[in-house]
Amino acid sequence: MQVIRQRKETGTNNVQGSKKMAGLERKYSSSTEQHGRQEKLFGFSFTELASWNSFVKLMSRPTDPAALGVLRFLYGILLMIDTLEKKGLGTMSFRKWEKCTFPVLYFLKPLPLDWMYLIHFILFITTIGIALGFMYRWCLVIFNVIYWYIHLLDMQKWNNHSYLFGLLSFLLLTADGNRYLSIDSIVWPKLRNQAVPLWNYTLFRFQVFLLYFFAGIKKLDAEWLYGYSEKGLSKHWVFDVFRPFLSNEMIDLYIVHRFGFLLDLTLGFILFFDKSRKTGILMALSFHAMNSQIFFIGMFPYIGIATVSIFCYPDWPRKVMSRILFWKSRPPVYLKYNHHCLYGDDGKAYKENGDQMIHVNGRKQKDTSKSLRPGAYHVLCTVFVILYIAEQIFLPFSLGILFKGLKTWGGELYGFTWNMMIEKHIADVSIFVKDLETGERVDMSQSMLKFGVGNRWAYTPVMLTQFTQCIPKRLQAQGHSNFAINYDVWLALNHRFRQRVVDPNKDIMTARWNLFEDTDWWMPVTEGFWEMRKVKNRMQKEKDETTTKSYIADFPGNHTSFSINDINAINSMELLKGTVILETIGQANVTFEAGGKAELLSGKDY
Structure with a gap:
């Protein structure tokens, strides 16, 4: 009886061992199939990422x-x-x-x-x-x-x-x-x-x-x-x-x-x-x-x-x-x-x-x-x-985290951020040199802009400060010694209203710029630009072929000057939002609220 029981126990152990081996084989086979699928799908198995040595071997395959x-x-x-x-x-x-x-x-x-x-x-x-x-x-x-x-x-x-x-x-x-x-x-x-x-x-x-x-x-x-x-x-x-x-x-x-x-x-x-x-x-x-x-x-x-x-x-x-x-x-x-x-x-x-x-x-x-x-x-x-x-993952987003001084107006420095074709700029740049001894302020845009190439420098703080460093040598050659440099930069981004980019009262010769900080003399984007762009698009569709319209937005406290020289054109101004004081040289000032209109006479300075 003991012999028979021992044989039965031995047979039972063999059966259990066989089941255990079959289970291991199925597990190994399943693991092998999974690795095979990963190799076929990704070109490598996830187990090759499990340890440093296996990852080194993968990279050196x-x-x-x-x-x-x-x-x-x-x-x-x-x-x-x-x-x-x-x-x-x-x-x-x-x-x-x-x-x-x-x-x-x-x-x-x-x-x-x-x-x-x-x-x-x-x-x-x-x-x-x-x-x-x-x-x-x-x-x-x-x-x-x-x-x-x-x-x-x-x-x-x-x-x-x-x-x-x-x-x-x-x-x-x-x-x-x-x-x-x-x-x-x-x-x-x-x-x-x-x-x-x-x-x-x-x-x-x-x-x-x-x-x-x-x-x-x-x-x-x-x-x-x-x-x-x-x-x-x-x-x-x-x-x-x-x-x-x-x-x-x-x-x-x-x-x-x-x-x-x-x-x-x-x-x-x-x-x-x-x-x-x-x-x-x-x-x-x-x-x-x-x-x-x-x-x-x-x-x-x-x-x-x-x-x-x-x-x-x-x-x-x-x-x-x-x-x-x-x-x-x-x-x-x-x-x-x-x-x-x-x-x-x-x-x-x-x-x-x-x-x-x-x-x-x-x-x-x-x-x-x-x-x-x-x-x-x-x-x-x-x-x-x-x-x-x-x-390479960090650098395209570094302008908002680390290199804040490299931001452009309304976006990012175009060159390593992969922001392709998102921003279209139309810039209008004026350069004013003020003699600090006499107080005389002269528009030197025509003579100075020829020393730059293009106008991308005008809406990037770091390049604007660099361009400013190019000007003194030429001013000194013209006999100027003690002066301040101001910019009046207007920019239209993606069919928005034109607006100022740089504080026009800031002397860029002494302005502070830091790679890791936001630029304080850089003007923010005007509020409501999204809404007003829709208004502009609607007005553009309504105008006839003989009419040319210019759309401008500005911040409170600022002013802009312009002249009307074309005697054959009919010029007018319409205020869409806010309050504006229109000053005509030699005449009384007129205040306009939203919806107000005024005819602009030829030969006048405003």
Whole structure:
């Protein structure tokens, strides 16, 4: 009986053990399937983010260099054209360095004109090296130094596109972009088809994703969502396809603004996932092709088209070539060993989709087991990835948190905040110089404005103070020694009423500006601008073709002067809101309330 009981117990234990093993197998199988789904969906498993070592290994995973090499080639070609056109080498437009400049760092100064010619020529030569992958790292070092010097030399020329070009050039400098389709890989065969670490692709994908996503976030602005930013864009021929069933107003609001907002906000996600990528590529190509026809923004649309390819699998150029040369059998490509990468325990490298790619070591005697453990290089690169991502996320929102002195009137400094096309400014600038000894105040706008380039400086506090520093040298040359400088800057933003931007009584020569503080002599946006813009739009629709109207808003206590010189025109003033005292030289003052009207006589000063 004991024997039988023991056998039964043994049988029961075996059954329980079998059930336990089956449960473990099911759990392992479920976990493996989950990891497989994550790999297929995201390109990595969440377990690779569970610890620091696993994350370092993920960032250092060996990856095909083909897509990176093609991006480098296309980007280099477009930079070459951009240097000839946008940077002025072909048109000699950088002669404007002889005028007033607005450097980010005050100690930066433009070189003499002959030297500016030289560095622009060197910049052009380096773009050839970048495109061909020849002396790749040296060309990028030289290009980045010159490019960022020129970029930081004048804030007035800043835009999001030139900032993006600088960022992409810096990322190429950090990446192994000469392992495919490069002269370097011919001169030094060990570089040819050498694997590159995954973080090379991660940063490029992140940067392009951020370009679209943050542009969408910035469009969460009433100015954009209600269709004021790019009003009238619907008249362009690229929107003719919508015209049979949509009016121009509806195209402006729903296609340009509302759909543009959704496109920017979602395009990065659509490009990231495999199942939606083809749709995303079609949307991105259409978007950038339209922009290239609507706006004069240099190479940005074409660089946007080129960077879309970075979201595809890293070996997509090889697949495309094999389909083009379908009649020619191509041997399998083996990625060579790169000490920048970390390899699996089996000594094999893995592609992003999980397929194995055999690792071939050019020097078989090298001990690849050292590449299984993260070294200082791999850790530093991973730290760099984290810091770069954190900095790029923070910087576009830093103006409201840290760098308050860089705010423009009604918005943000255009150049690194990704607030593309949201604000349209029309500026009218007057410069007054007051002799502090005699009290005489002279309008010197005509003689001083020619020393600036454009008018973006007039509605950005930091650039306005810099422009003010350009004036004394010229005034002293004219015999002035003790003076104050006042500005009367009027600005119309996105079809609003014109209003003052700068306190007209403030001497900007002695005005205080601080990078980390709001500017106290900067005028706020007038109250009720949203309501009054609707009134303006209604009045514009009601006026006939022979009538010209000007819309002005101002703060209590301020005054403005104007003259009526056209004797053939009938001029009048209508007050829409508030109270105004109209002073006519040589006549009694007249006070007007809302709704009041007055005829303005020719030849009179008011």
